[in-house]
Amino acid sequence: MKIHLISLGCPKNTVDTEVMLGHLLQAGHEVATDPARADIIVINTCGFIQSAKEESLDAIMAALDLKRNRPHLRVVAAGCLTQRYRAELAREIPELDAILGVNELPGIVAAVRGDAPAAPEPPLYLYGHDTPRRRITPGHYAYIKVSEGCSRSCSFCAIPAIRGPFRSRPPADILAEADNLLAEGVRELILIGQDTTAYGGDLADPATISALLRALDSRPGDFWIRLMYAYPTGITDELLSVMAGGIHICPYLDIPLQHSHPDILRRMGRPGSGERFLALLAEIRRMIPECTLRTSLIVGFPGETETHFRHLEDFVRAARFDHLGVFTYSDEEQTAAFALRPKVSVRSAEDRRRRLMEVQAAWLAEQARQRIGHKYPAIVDGWSREAEFLIEARTPGQAPDIDSVIYCTRGDLEGLRPGDFITVRLQEYVGYDYTAAVGR
Secondary structure (H helix, E strand, O other), X not given: OEEEEEEOOOHHHHHHHHHHHHHHHHOOOEEOOOHHHOOXXXXXXXXXXXXXXXXXXXXXXXXHHHHHHOOOOXXXXXXXXXXXXXXXXXXXXXXXXXXXXXXXXXXXXXXXXXOOOOOOOOOOOOOOOOOOOOOXXXXXXXXXXXXXXXOOOOOOOOHHHHHOOOEEOOHHHHHHHHHHHHHOOOOEEEEEOOOHHHOOOOOOOOOOHHXXXXXXXXXXXXXXXXXXXXXXXXXXXXXXXXXXXXOOXXXXXXXXXXXXXXXXXXXXXXXXXXXXXXXXXXXXHHHOOOXXXXXXXXXXXXXXXXXXXXXXXXXXXXHOOOEEEEEEOOOOOOOHHHHOOOOOOHHHHHHHHHHHHHHHHHHHHHHHHHHOOOEXXXXXXXXXXXXXXXXXXXXXXXXOOOOOOEEEEEEOOOOOOXXXXXEXXXXXXXXXXXXXXXXX
């Protein structure tokens, strides 16, 4: 059968989609790039926050619209939304032909055949290096999920309820996957998980993210390693030392901090304070002077006052992040924060988000003035989807899809292919992105 797969949400969901696709192709099915020509449409949903839930439901309804004109079309919903609201979806959208949760990925083959659904509570799932998988990312980079689930108790987050407790993959399994990917020509390995710095502590033979990075870094070849989703308390001197001395490791850390005021962090169920975070950032920059720092923050959390927000504004000014994502709080059932009061109005939260991004924009413009004219290593992503006749590239300080990009406009552009390593000289700063000239 011809199957059209829609993948929504984060890179961790992308890996799940790739696993389902691998099982389907192994079973002899084909991929349909056009949903109108598909026999089956599979939507791998996201259910983390309200906007993601709405996007997932829109995708499901669009597929069901096609089904109304083609009764033989089968529509399968999978992923986080279905894990979280399985009973509600089955009741409210009976037109769905199958519903799979996050622990039922191998069951996708039976689902598209129309076999009986799997047990409602299958065992917790964790893929391995020999799991069938067909990547949907560009050929030169790949995500490696080092763990699944989360055992933190952040009051705003439904991930533990959706994905279950934190569980690590064995180091040998991850290294085997990395070796396979490098043999396929992948040039950037991106390590992901809900909490990558907690990696290995749950294993019978305990491991650490530092040891895993060191082992990956020892692999021969010309490639990058990028670490995402680093919980602040897990960033140790050992980890920073491994990164600083790495041959392949990008000097890049993604540290979701969420807030700076200790009162709000306490209500969030998270450790730390703005002072402690600034000390951590200073230590990272001392040990890895060229390190790029990314974080994500939440505004409008229940109980956040204007005083709390101004504390956050001052923190962002002092921290000088290279990349910043700011999200308005989403009031999610099945989380402890759902019961917290007082709620902050949507209008106030949106205004705070705007003000925080203005602070960040002012710093980035200042940073850009310091960077223009300087040379940086970069990896080619290919022809731009945003600007015709321009080649996109990224420096070690830019992760795919979430960070800014480099538009290569001049220099030796002929013959460049995705995955090529080049040198760029930054020329202009244009709305978070840069233009650059390429030099070999």
